[in-house]
Amino acid sequence: MFGRALTSVFWGVVADRYGRKRVIMIGTITMVVFNTLFGFSTCFWMAVVMRFLLGSMNGFLGPIRAYASEICRKEHQTLGLSTVSTSWGIGLIVGPALGGLLAQETLHMHNEEHTEGHCTFDDMESPSNLSDAKEKSEEIKQEPPSKESLLKNWPLMSSIIVFGVFSLHDMAYTEIFSLWAVSPRKFGGLSYSTKDVGEVLAVSGFGLLIFQLFIYPSVANVLGPMIVCRILAVLSIPLLSSYPFIAMLSGSGLAILITCASLLKNAFSVSITTGLFVLQNNAVTQHQRGAANGISLTAMSLFKAVGPAVGGAIFSWAQNRQGASFLPGDHMVFFILNVIVGIGLLMTFKPFLAQPST
Template structure:
Protein backbone atom coordinates (compact mmCIF):
# COMPACT_ATOMS: atom_id res chain seq x y z
CA UNK A 1 0.00 0.00 0.00
CA UNK A 2 2.80 2.39 0.87
CA UNK A 3 4.59 1.71 -2.42
CA UNK A 4 1.38 2.30 -4.37
CA UNK A 5 0.75 5.51 -2.46
CA UNK A 6 4.34 6.61 -3.05
CA UNK A 7 4.06 5.98 -6.77
CA UNK A 8 0.80 7.89 -7.03
CA UNK A 9 2.31 10.77 -5.06
CA UNK A 10 5.37 10.81 -7.32
CA UNK A 11 3.22 10.81 -10.43
CA UNK A 12 1.15 13.62 -8.98
CA UNK A 13 4.25 15.71 -8.37
CA UNK A 14 5.50 15.03 -11.89
CA UNK A 15 2.14 16.08 -13.34
CA UNK A 16 2.19 19.25 -11.26
CA UNK A 17 5.73 20.07 -12.38
CA UNK A 18 4.79 19.47 -16.01
CA UNK A 19 1.73 21.67 -15.73
CA UNK A 20 3.62 24.40 -13.86
CA UNK A 21 6.25 24.80 -16.59
CA UNK A 22 5.40 27.84 -18.72
CA UNK A 23 5.11 27.45 -22.46
CA UNK A 24 8.33 28.36 -24.24
CA UNK A 25 6.40 29.75 -27.19
CA UNK A 26 4.82 32.28 -24.82
CA UNK A 27 8.18 33.29 -23.41
CA UNK A 28 8.54 36.67 -25.11
CA UNK A 29 12.19 37.29 -24.19
CA UNK A 30 13.10 33.86 -25.55
CA UNK A 31 11.19 34.39 -28.79
CA UNK A 32 12.74 37.84 -29.24
CA UNK A 33 16.25 36.47 -28.80
CA UNK A 34 15.56 33.61 -31.22
CA UNK A 35 14.34 36.06 -33.87
CA UNK A 36 17.49 38.17 -33.55
CA UNK A 37 19.60 35.01 -33.53
CA UNK A 38 17.98 33.84 -36.77
CA UNK A 39 18.49 37.18 -38.54
CA UNK A 40 22.19 37.29 -37.72
CA UNK A 41 22.57 33.61 -38.64
CA UNK A 42 20.99 34.29 -42.03
CA UNK A 43 23.38 37.17 -42.63
CA UNK A 44 26.38 35.11 -41.55
CA UNK A 45 25.65 32.11 -43.77
CA UNK A 46 24.91 34.40 -46.73
CA UNK A 47 28.23 36.16 -46.17
CA UNK A 48 30.05 32.83 -46.05
CA UNK A 49 28.52 31.86 -49.38
CA UNK A 50 29.16 35.23 -51.01
CA UNK A 51 32.71 35.75 -49.75
CA UNK A 52 34.17 32.80 -51.66
CA UNK A 53 32.30 33.74 -54.84
CA UNK A 54 33.40 37.36 -54.55
CA UNK A 55 37.02 36.46 -53.81
CA UNK A 56 37.43 34.25 -56.89
CA UNK A 57 35.58 36.67 -59.20
CA UNK A 58 37.57 38.62 -61.74
CA UNK A 59 38.71 42.14 -60.94
CA UNK A 60 36.56 43.45 -63.79
CA UNK A 61 33.50 42.29 -61.82
CA UNK A 62 34.70 43.87 -58.59
CA UNK A 63 36.22 40.66 -57.21
CA UNK A 64 39.70 39.84 -55.94
CA UNK A 65 40.76 37.34 -58.64
CA UNK A 66 41.87 34.93 -55.93
CA UNK A 67 42.57 31.29 -56.56
CA UNK A 68 40.90 28.60 -54.47
CA UNK A 69 44.20 28.23 -52.59
CA UNK A 70 44.21 31.94 -51.73
CA UNK A 71 40.66 31.71 -50.41
CA UNK A 72 41.60 28.67 -48.33
CA UNK A 73 44.53 30.53 -46.80
CA UNK A 74 42.31 33.47 -45.85
CA UNK A 75 39.79 31.15 -44.21
CA UNK A 76 42.53 29.24 -42.36
CA UNK A 77 44.12 32.41 -41.00
CA UNK A 78 40.69 33.70 -39.99
CA UNK A 79 39.99 30.47 -38.13
CA UNK A 80 43.23 30.76 -36.17
CA UNK A 81 42.51 34.38 -35.33
CA UNK A 82 39.00 33.44 -34.24
CA UNK A 83 40.35 30.78 -31.88
CA UNK A 84 42.71 33.26 -30.23
CA UNK A 85 39.93 35.83 -29.97
CA UNK A 86 37.58 33.42 -28.22
CA UNK A 87 40.22 32.27 -25.76
CA UNK A 88 41.93 35.56 -24.93
CA UNK A 89 39.77 38.54 -25.89
CA UNK A 90 36.08 37.68 -25.62
CA UNK A 91 35.89 36.58 -21.93
CA UNK A 92 37.39 39.77 -20.43
CA UNK A 93 35.51 41.93 -22.94
CA UNK A 94 32.18 40.35 -21.99
CA UNK A 95 32.88 40.78 -18.28
CA UNK A 96 33.78 44.44 -18.60
CA UNK A 97 31.10 45.54 -21.08
CA UNK A 98 28.23 43.12 -20.58
CA UNK A 99 26.51 40.80 -23.03
CA UNK A 100 24.08 43.24 -24.59
CA UNK A 101 26.70 45.94 -25.12
CA UNK A 102 29.02 43.44 -26.80
CA UNK A 103 26.21 42.24 -29.07
CA UNK A 104 25.17 45.73 -30.12
CA UNK A 105 28.72 47.00 -30.46
CA UNK A 106 29.65 44.04 -32.65
CA UNK A 107 26.59 44.57 -34.83
CA UNK A 108 27.40 48.27 -35.23
CA UNK A 109 31.05 47.66 -36.10
CA UNK A 110 30.17 45.06 -38.72
CA UNK A 111 28.29 47.61 -40.84
CA UNK A 112 31.24 49.92 -41.67
CA UNK A 113 33.51 46.88 -41.94
CA UNK A 114 31.36 45.28 -44.64
CA UNK A 115 31.06 48.65 -46.35
CA UNK A 116 34.84 48.65 -46.80
CA UNK A 117 34.93 45.33 -48.64
CA UNK A 118 34.26 46.79 -52.13
CA UNK A 119 37.20 49.17 -51.63
CA UNK A 120 39.49 46.25 -50.78
CA UNK A 121 39.08 45.01 -54.35
CA UNK A 122 41.03 48.04 -55.58
CA UNK A 123 44.16 46.88 -53.73
CA UNK A 124 46.72 44.45 -55.08
CA UNK A 125 49.70 42.36 -54.11
CA UNK A 126 50.82 41.98 -50.52
CA UNK A 127 48.65 44.89 -49.38
CA UNK A 128 45.54 43.14 -50.65
CA UNK A 129 46.38 39.91 -48.82
CA UNK A 130 47.17 41.71 -45.56
CA UNK A 131 44.02 43.83 -45.62
CA UNK A 132 41.63 41.04 -46.59
CA UNK A 133 43.07 38.75 -43.90
CA UNK A 134 42.71 41.44 -41.23
CA UNK A 135 39.18 42.26 -42.39
CA UNK A 136 38.21 38.59 -42.41
CA UNK A 137 39.59 38.01 -38.91
CA UNK A 138 37.75 41.06 -37.59
CA UNK A 139 34.53 40.03 -39.35
CA UNK A 140 34.61 36.55 -37.87
CA UNK A 141 35.51 37.85 -34.40
CA UNK A 142 32.59 40.29 -34.38
CA UNK A 143 30.22 37.65 -35.72
CA UNK A 144 31.20 35.12 -33.06
CA UNK A 145 30.74 37.80 -30.40
CA UNK A 146 27.17 38.24 -31.63
CA UNK A 147 26.39 34.54 -31.71
CA UNK A 148 28.01 33.77 -28.35
CA UNK A 149 26.28 36.67 -26.62
CA UNK A 150 22.88 35.77 -28.02
CA UNK A 151 23.38 32.13 -27.10
CA UNK A 152 24.11 33.08 -23.49
CA UNK A 153 21.12 35.42 -23.36
CA UNK A 154 18.94 32.66 -24.77
CA UNK A 155 19.89 30.30 -21.96
CA UNK A 156 19.31 33.02 -19.38
CA UNK A 157 15.78 33.56 -20.68
CA UNK A 158 14.55 30.17 -19.44
CA UNK A 159 14.98 28.12 -16.26
CA UNK A 160 17.56 25.36 -16.31
CA UNK A 161 14.92 22.65 -16.67
CA UNK A 162 13.78 24.13 -20.01
CA UNK A 163 17.13 25.00 -21.55
CA UNK A 164 17.28 21.82 -23.59
CA UNK A 165 13.92 22.48 -25.19
CA UNK A 166 14.74 26.17 -25.69
CA UNK A 167 17.98 25.35 -27.47
CA UNK A 168 16.17 22.80 -29.61
CA UNK A 169 13.66 25.43 -30.73
CA UNK A 170 16.40 27.97 -31.44
CA UNK A 171 18.50 25.48 -33.42
CA UNK A 172 15.48 24.46 -35.48
CA UNK A 173 14.56 28.06 -36.26
CA UNK A 174 18.18 28.95 -37.02
CA UNK A 175 18.53 25.96 -39.36
CA UNK A 176 15.44 27.06 -41.28
CA UNK A 177 16.86 30.55 -41.73
CA UNK A 178 20.30 29.19 -42.61
CA UNK A 179 18.80 26.99 -45.30
CA UNK A 180 17.89 30.13 -47.23
CA UNK A 181 21.36 31.65 -46.84
CA UNK A 182 23.39 29.79 -49.50
CA UNK A 183 20.64 29.92 -52.11
CA UNK A 184 19.83 33.53 -51.35
CA UNK A 185 23.49 34.52 -51.37
CA UNK A 186 24.12 32.79 -54.68
CA UNK A 187 21.06 34.35 -56.31
CA UNK A 188 22.01 37.78 -54.98
CA UNK A 189 25.57 37.46 -56.27
CA UNK A 190 24.42 36.25 -59.69
CA UNK A 191 21.93 39.11 -59.99
CA UNK A 192 24.51 41.67 -58.87
CA UNK A 193 26.96 40.57 -61.57
CA UNK A 194 24.43 41.65 -64.19
CA UNK A 195 24.43 45.20 -62.81
CA UNK A 196 27.87 46.27 -63.99
CA UNK A 197 26.54 49.41 -65.67
CA UNK A 198 23.77 50.24 -63.19
CA UNK A 199 23.57 53.80 -61.88
CA UNK A 200 22.84 52.73 -58.29
CA UNK A 201 25.52 50.55 -56.67
CA UNK A 202 27.00 49.13 -59.88
CA UNK A 203 29.00 45.92 -59.92
CA UNK A 204 28.54 42.76 -57.92
CA UNK A 205 30.50 43.86 -54.86
CA UNK A 206 28.70 47.08 -53.93
CA UNK A 207 25.16 45.74 -54.20
CA UNK A 208 26.00 42.46 -52.48
CA UNK A 209 27.58 44.06 -49.44
CA UNK A 210 24.85 46.69 -49.34
CA UNK A 211 22.23 43.94 -48.96
CA UNK A 212 24.33 42.17 -46.33
CA UNK A 213 24.57 45.43 -44.41
CA UNK A 214 20.83 45.91 -44.72
CA UNK A 215 20.20 42.54 -43.06
CA UNK A 216 22.81 43.42 -40.44
CA UNK A 217 21.02 46.70 -39.72
CA UNK A 218 17.71 44.88 -39.27
CA UNK A 219 19.35 42.56 -36.75
CA UNK A 220 20.88 45.53 -34.92
CA UNK A 221 17.50 47.25 -34.65
CA UNK A 222 15.93 44.06 -33.31
CA UNK A 223 18.47 43.96 -30.46
CA UNK A 224 16.67 46.97 -28.99
CA UNK A 225 13.49 44.97 -28.40
CA UNK A 226 12.68 45.63 -24.71
CA UNK A 227 12.31 41.93 -23.88
CA UNK A 228 15.94 41.23 -24.76
CA UNK A 229 17.39 43.67 -22.24
CA UNK A 230 15.44 41.95 -19.43
CA UNK A 231 17.78 38.95 -19.54
CA UNK A 232 21.11 40.74 -19.59
Protein backbone atom coordinates in the same frame (compact mmCIF):
# COMPACT_ATOMS: atom_id res chain seq x y z
CA MET B 1 19.75 22.44 -42.27
CA PHE B 2 16.17 21.51 -43.17
CA GLY B 3 16.57 18.11 -41.51
CA ARG B 4 17.95 19.74 -38.38
CA ALA B 5 15.09 22.24 -38.36
CA LEU B 6 12.60 19.35 -38.22
CA THR B 7 14.19 17.52 -35.28
CA SER B 8 16.08 20.05 -33.13
CA VAL B 9 13.17 20.52 -30.70
CA PHE B 10 12.76 16.75 -30.40
CA TRP B 11 16.42 16.24 -29.52
CA GLY B 12 16.26 19.11 -27.04
CA VAL B 13 13.31 17.52 -25.24
CA VAL B 14 15.12 14.15 -25.23
CA ALA B 15 18.19 15.83 -23.70
CA ASP B 16 16.06 17.43 -20.97
CA ARG B 17 14.38 14.15 -20.14
CA TYR B 18 17.11 11.55 -20.57
CA GLY B 19 20.31 13.55 -20.23
CA ARG B 20 22.68 15.61 -22.33
CA LYS B 21 25.33 12.90 -22.66
CA ARG B 22 23.07 10.40 -24.44
CA VAL B 23 22.05 12.91 -27.10
CA ILE B 24 25.65 14.09 -27.57
CA MET B 25 26.85 10.51 -28.07
CA ILE B 26 24.03 9.70 -30.53
CA GLY B 27 24.81 12.85 -32.49
CA THR B 28 28.51 12.07 -32.63
CA ILE B 29 27.94 8.53 -33.89
CA THR B 30 25.39 9.52 -36.54
CA MET B 31 27.65 12.33 -37.75
CA VAL B 32 30.44 9.84 -38.42
CA VAL B 33 28.07 7.39 -40.13
CA PHE B 34 26.19 9.79 -42.40
CA ASN B 35 29.20 11.97 -43.25
CA THR B 36 30.96 8.78 -44.40
CA LEU B 37 27.95 7.70 -46.45
CA PHE B 38 27.76 11.19 -47.94
CA GLY B 39 31.37 10.82 -49.07
CA PHE B 40 30.51 7.51 -50.73
CA SER B 41 27.44 8.88 -52.52
CA THR B 42 27.12 7.65 -56.10
CA CYS B 43 24.47 10.12 -57.24
CA PHE B 44 23.16 13.57 -56.38
CA TRP B 45 20.02 12.41 -54.58
CA MET B 46 21.92 9.94 -52.43
CA ALA B 47 24.13 12.83 -51.34
CA VAL B 48 21.07 14.99 -50.55
CA VAL B 49 19.40 12.20 -48.55
CA MET B 50 22.57 11.55 -46.54
CA ARG B 51 22.87 15.25 -45.68
CA PHE B 52 19.20 15.34 -44.67
CA LEU B 53 19.63 12.32 -42.40
CA LEU B 54 22.81 13.86 -40.97
CA GLY B 55 20.89 16.97 -39.98
CA SER B 56 17.88 15.03 -38.69
CA MET B 57 19.85 12.63 -36.49
CA ASN B 58 22.49 15.09 -35.29
CA GLY B 59 20.97 16.97 -32.37
CA PHE B 60 23.94 17.56 -30.09
CA LEU B 61 24.63 21.25 -30.64
CA GLY B 62 21.65 22.40 -28.56
CA PRO B 63 22.44 20.08 -25.61
CA ILE B 64 26.10 21.11 -25.76
CA ARG B 65 25.11 24.78 -25.44
CA ALA B 66 22.79 23.95 -22.54
CA TYR B 67 25.50 21.84 -20.93
CA ALA B 68 28.12 24.57 -21.29
CA SER B 69 25.88 27.09 -19.51
CA GLU B 70 25.20 24.62 -16.69
CA ILE B 71 28.75 23.56 -15.82
CA CYS B 72 30.01 27.15 -15.59
CA ARG B 73 29.37 29.60 -12.79
CA LYS B 74 27.48 32.71 -13.82
CA GLU B 75 30.62 34.84 -14.12
CA HIS B 76 32.14 32.25 -16.46
CA GLN B 77 29.10 31.64 -18.66
CA THR B 78 30.35 33.90 -21.44
CA LEU B 79 33.64 31.99 -21.56
CA GLY B 80 31.86 28.62 -21.61
CA LEU B 81 29.46 29.55 -24.38
CA SER B 82 32.23 31.43 -26.18
CA THR B 83 34.19 28.19 -26.31
CA VAL B 84 31.21 26.45 -27.93
CA SER B 85 30.80 29.27 -30.46
CA THR B 86 34.54 29.34 -31.12
CA SER B 87 34.82 25.62 -31.80
CA TRP B 88 31.80 25.76 -34.09
CA GLY B 89 33.03 28.88 -35.88
CA ILE B 90 36.52 27.49 -36.34
CA GLY B 91 35.03 24.30 -37.75
CA LEU B 92 33.06 26.31 -40.29
CA ILE B 93 36.21 28.21 -41.25
CA VAL B 94 38.91 25.53 -41.11
CA GLY B 95 36.70 23.02 -42.95
CA PRO B 96 36.34 25.16 -46.09
CA ALA B 97 39.99 26.17 -45.72
CA LEU B 98 41.10 22.54 -45.87
CA GLY B 99 38.75 21.98 -48.79
CA GLY B 100 40.20 24.94 -50.65
CA LEU B 101 43.76 23.73 -50.10
CA LEU B 102 43.06 20.09 -50.99
CA ALA B 103 41.04 21.04 -54.10
CA GLN B 104 44.38 21.76 -55.87
CA GLU B 105 45.67 18.27 -55.35
CA THR B 106 45.27 15.35 -57.71
CA LEU B 107 47.04 12.70 -55.63
CA HIS B 108 45.00 11.38 -52.72
CA MET B 109 46.87 9.55 -49.98
CA HIS B 110 44.57 7.03 -48.28
CA ASN B 111 47.18 4.91 -46.53
CA GLU B 112 48.48 7.50 -44.08
CA GLU B 113 47.82 6.92 -40.41
CA HIS B 114 46.26 9.77 -38.50
CA THR B 115 45.93 10.09 -34.78
CA GLU B 116 42.95 12.20 -33.93
CA GLY B 117 42.20 13.66 -30.53
CA HIS B 118 38.94 12.66 -28.94
CA CYS B 119 36.87 13.83 -26.04
CA THR B 120 35.78 11.55 -23.22
CA PHE B 121 33.54 11.84 -20.24
CA ASP B 122 35.97 10.02 -17.91
CA ASP B 123 36.81 13.15 -15.94
CA MET B 124 33.16 13.89 -15.31
CA GLU B 125 32.57 10.32 -14.14
CA SER B 126 35.47 10.24 -11.68
CA PRO B 127 34.55 9.49 -8.02
CA SER B 128 35.30 13.04 -6.89
CA ASN B 129 33.02 14.56 -9.50
CA LEU B 130 30.25 12.00 -9.15
CA SER B 131 29.44 13.27 -5.68
CA ASP B 132 29.19 16.86 -6.98
CA ALA B 133 26.99 15.71 -9.84
CA LYS B 134 24.77 13.84 -7.39
CA GLU B 135 24.35 16.94 -5.23
CA LYS B 136 23.52 19.05 -8.29
CA SER B 137 20.98 16.48 -9.50
CA GLU B 138 19.30 16.52 -6.10
CA GLU B 139 19.09 20.31 -6.26
CA ILE B 140 17.56 20.08 -9.70
CA LYS B 141 14.96 17.59 -8.49
CA GLN B 142 13.98 19.95 -5.69
CA GLU B 143 13.42 22.80 -8.15
CA PRO B 144 9.74 22.93 -9.11
CA PRO B 145 9.28 22.54 -12.87
CA SER B 146 7.96 25.55 -14.73
CA LYS B 147 4.64 25.16 -16.50
CA GLU B 148 5.22 28.12 -18.77
CA SER B 149 5.26 27.33 -22.47
CA LEU B 150 8.55 28.16 -24.14
CA LEU B 151 6.67 29.70 -27.06
CA LYS B 152 5.14 32.23 -24.63
CA ASN B 153 8.54 33.09 -23.16
CA TRP B 154 9.18 36.36 -25.01
CA PRO B 155 12.75 36.92 -23.72
CA LEU B 156 13.59 33.52 -25.24
CA MET B 157 11.60 33.89 -28.45
CA SER B 158 12.77 37.45 -29.16
CA SER B 159 16.42 36.44 -28.77
CA ILE B 160 15.83 33.43 -31.05
CA ILE B 161 14.32 35.65 -33.76
CA VAL B 162 17.29 38.03 -33.57
CA PHE B 163 19.60 35.02 -33.67
CA GLY B 164 17.83 33.83 -36.83
CA VAL B 165 18.35 37.17 -38.57
CA PHE B 166 22.08 37.16 -37.81
CA SER B 167 22.28 33.48 -38.85
CA LEU B 168 20.77 34.37 -42.23
CA HIS B 169 23.35 37.15 -42.60
CA ASP B 170 26.27 34.92 -41.60
CA MET B 171 25.30 32.15 -44.01
CA ALA B 172 24.73 34.60 -46.87
CA TYR B 173 28.08 36.26 -46.13
CA THR B 174 29.87 32.90 -46.09
CA GLU B 175 28.41 32.05 -49.49
CA ILE B 176 29.14 35.48 -50.96
CA PHE B 177 32.70 35.76 -49.64
CA SER B 178 33.95 32.65 -51.44
CA LEU B 179 32.15 33.58 -54.67
CA TRP B 180 33.47 37.13 -54.49
CA ALA B 181 37.03 36.04 -53.73
CA VAL B 182 37.30 33.71 -56.75
CA SER B 183 35.42 35.96 -59.20
CA PRO B 184 37.50 37.86 -61.80
CA ARG B 185 38.74 41.36 -61.05
CA LYS B 186 36.78 42.80 -63.96
CA PHE B 187 33.65 41.88 -62.00
CA GLY B 188 34.94 43.39 -58.78
CA GLY B 189 36.35 40.18 -57.30
CA LEU B 190 39.82 39.19 -56.13
CA SER B 191 40.66 36.55 -58.79
CA TYR B 192 41.78 34.25 -55.96
CA SER B 193 42.35 30.52 -56.41
CA THR B 194 40.74 28.05 -54.03
CA LYS B 195 44.16 27.72 -52.38
CA ASP B 196 44.28 31.46 -51.74
CA VAL B 197 40.79 31.41 -50.22
CA GLY B 198 41.79 28.47 -48.06
CA GLU B 199 44.81 30.32 -46.72
CA VAL B 200 42.73 33.41 -45.86
CA LEU B 201 40.14 31.32 -44.03
CA ALA B 202 42.79 29.34 -42.15
CA VAL B 203 44.49 32.48 -40.84
CA SER B 204 41.18 34.07 -39.88
CA GLY B 205 40.23 30.87 -38.06
CA PHE B 206 43.34 31.08 -35.90
CA GLY B 207 42.67 34.74 -35.17
CA LEU B 208 39.08 33.87 -34.26
CA LEU B 209 40.35 31.40 -31.68
CA ILE B 210 42.54 34.03 -30.03
CA PHE B 211 39.78 36.65 -30.05
CA GLN B 212 37.09 34.39 -28.59
CA LEU B 213 39.21 32.83 -25.86
CA PHE B 214 41.20 35.82 -24.65
CA ILE B 215 39.39 39.01 -25.64
CA TYR B 216 35.64 38.46 -25.92
CA PRO B 217 34.97 36.90 -22.47
CA SER B 218 36.72 39.75 -20.64
CA VAL B 219 34.96 42.45 -22.64
CA ALA B 220 31.56 40.75 -22.32
CA ASN B 221 31.94 40.42 -18.55
CA VAL B 222 32.57 44.15 -18.26
CA LEU B 223 30.07 45.52 -20.77
CA GLY B 224 27.56 42.68 -20.91
CA PRO B 225 26.89 40.35 -23.87
CA MET B 226 24.13 42.52 -25.35
CA ILE B 227 26.17 45.74 -25.39
CA VAL B 228 29.00 43.85 -27.09
CA CYS B 229 26.54 42.46 -29.67
CA ARG B 230 25.37 45.96 -30.56
CA ILE B 231 28.88 47.40 -30.76
CA LEU B 232 30.11 44.60 -33.03
CA ALA B 233 27.01 44.84 -35.23
CA VAL B 234 27.69 48.55 -35.70
CA LEU B 235 31.36 47.90 -36.50
CA SER B 236 30.38 45.23 -39.04
CA ILE B 237 28.67 47.82 -41.25
CA PRO B 238 31.75 49.91 -42.21
CA LEU B 239 33.82 46.73 -42.33
CA LEU B 240 31.56 45.14 -44.95
CA SER B 241 31.35 48.43 -46.85
CA SER B 242 35.14 48.39 -47.22
CA TYR B 243 35.29 45.08 -49.10
CA PRO B 244 34.72 46.49 -52.63
CA PHE B 245 37.43 49.10 -52.01
CA ILE B 246 39.86 46.47 -50.71
CA ALA B 247 39.38 44.63 -54.02
CA MET B 248 40.87 47.62 -55.84
CA LEU B 249 44.27 46.96 -54.24
CA SER B 250 46.85 44.45 -55.39
CA GLY B 251 49.89 42.60 -54.15
CA SER B 252 50.72 42.02 -50.49
CA GLY B 253 48.55 44.92 -49.37
CA LEU B 254 45.46 43.18 -50.72
CA ALA B 255 46.34 39.89 -49.04
CA ILE B 256 46.96 41.52 -45.66
CA LEU B 257 43.82 43.66 -45.70
CA ILE B 258 41.45 40.93 -46.88
CA THR B 259 42.83 38.53 -44.27
CA CYS B 260 42.39 41.11 -41.50
CA ALA B 261 38.90 41.97 -42.72
CA SER B 262 37.90 38.30 -42.85
CA LEU B 263 39.32 37.72 -39.36
CA LEU B 264 37.41 40.67 -37.88
CA LYS B 265 34.17 39.79 -39.66
CA ASN B 266 34.22 36.19 -38.44
CA ALA B 267 35.17 37.28 -34.91
CA PHE B 268 32.32 39.80 -34.86
CA SER B 269 29.79 37.23 -36.13
CA VAL B 270 30.74 34.52 -33.64
CA SER B 271 30.79 37.01 -30.76
CA ILE B 272 27.29 38.24 -31.62
CA THR B 273 26.13 34.63 -31.73
CA THR B 274 27.70 33.92 -28.35
CA GLY B 275 25.94 36.89 -26.75
CA LEU B 276 22.59 35.67 -28.03
CA PHE B 277 23.38 32.17 -26.73
CA VAL B 278 23.84 33.66 -23.26
CA LEU B 279 20.49 35.44 -23.45
CA GLN B 280 18.69 32.31 -24.61
CA ASN B 281 20.07 30.08 -21.87
CA ASN B 282 19.40 32.66 -19.17
CA ALA B 283 15.80 33.07 -20.32
CA VAL B 284 14.78 29.55 -19.21
CA THR B 285 15.25 27.24 -16.25
CA GLN B 286 17.70 24.35 -16.46
CA HIS B 287 15.11 21.66 -17.13
CA GLN B 288 13.92 23.59 -20.22
CA ARG B 289 17.30 24.45 -21.71
CA GLY B 290 17.51 21.47 -24.03
CA ALA B 291 14.13 22.22 -25.58
CA ALA B 292 14.89 25.96 -25.71
CA ASN B 293 18.14 25.36 -27.56
CA GLY B 294 16.28 22.97 -29.85
CA ILE B 295 13.85 25.74 -30.82
CA SER B 296 16.82 28.06 -31.34
CA LEU B 297 18.53 25.56 -33.63
CA THR B 298 15.32 25.04 -35.57
CA ALA B 299 15.07 28.75 -36.30
CA MET B 300 18.77 28.97 -37.11
CA SER B 301 18.58 25.97 -39.42
CA LEU B 302 15.63 27.41 -41.34
CA PHE B 303 17.43 30.72 -41.83
CA LYS B 304 20.70 29.02 -42.75
CA ALA B 305 18.91 26.71 -45.15
CA VAL B 306 17.91 29.70 -47.29
CA GLY B 307 21.11 31.67 -46.62
CA PRO B 308 23.25 30.17 -49.42
CA ALA B 309 20.43 30.55 -51.95
CA VAL B 310 19.86 34.16 -50.91
CA GLY B 311 23.57 34.95 -50.99
CA GLY B 312 24.11 33.27 -54.35
CA ALA B 313 21.09 34.98 -55.90
CA ILE B 314 22.18 38.42 -54.66
CA PHE B 315 25.71 37.89 -55.95
CA SER B 316 24.53 36.70 -59.38
CA TRP B 317 22.13 39.62 -59.71
CA ALA B 318 24.81 42.12 -58.75
CA GLN B 319 27.19 40.81 -61.41
CA ASN B 320 24.76 42.03 -64.08
CA ARG B 321 24.77 45.62 -62.83
CA GLN B 322 28.46 46.48 -62.99
CA GLY B 323 27.73 49.74 -64.79
CA ALA B 324 24.88 50.90 -62.55
CA SER B 325 25.07 54.46 -61.29
CA PHE B 326 23.85 53.52 -57.80
CA LEU B 327 25.82 50.87 -55.87
CA PRO B 328 27.29 49.09 -58.91
CA GLY B 329 28.24 45.43 -58.80
CA ASP B 330 29.61 44.16 -55.50
CA HIS B 331 28.83 47.43 -53.74
CA MET B 332 25.17 46.38 -53.87
CA VAL B 333 26.03 42.92 -52.50
CA PHE B 334 27.68 44.25 -49.37
CA PHE B 335 25.05 46.98 -49.02
CA ILE B 336 22.32 44.31 -48.78
CA LEU B 337 24.38 42.40 -46.23
CA ASN B 338 24.62 45.62 -44.22
CA VAL B 339 20.85 46.08 -44.41
CA ILE B 340 20.40 42.65 -42.81
CA VAL B 341 22.91 43.57 -40.10
CA GLY B 342 21.04 46.83 -39.51
CA ILE B 343 17.74 45.01 -39.12
CA GLY B 344 19.30 42.63 -36.62
CA LEU B 345 20.86 45.55 -34.74
CA LEU B 346 17.53 47.38 -34.42
CA MET B 347 15.91 44.19 -33.12
CA THR B 348 18.36 44.05 -30.20
CA PHE B 349 16.69 47.08 -28.62
CA LYS B 350 13.44 47.40 -26.72
CA PRO B 351 10.57 46.95 -27.17
CA PHE B 352 11.42 43.98 -29.43
CA LEU B 353 14.18 42.26 -27.46
CA ALA B 354 13.21 41.47 -23.88
CA GLN B 355 16.18 40.50 -21.75
CA PRO B 356 15.58 38.01 -18.92
CA SER B 357 15.51 39.40 -15.41
CA THR B 358 18.52 38.39 -13.33
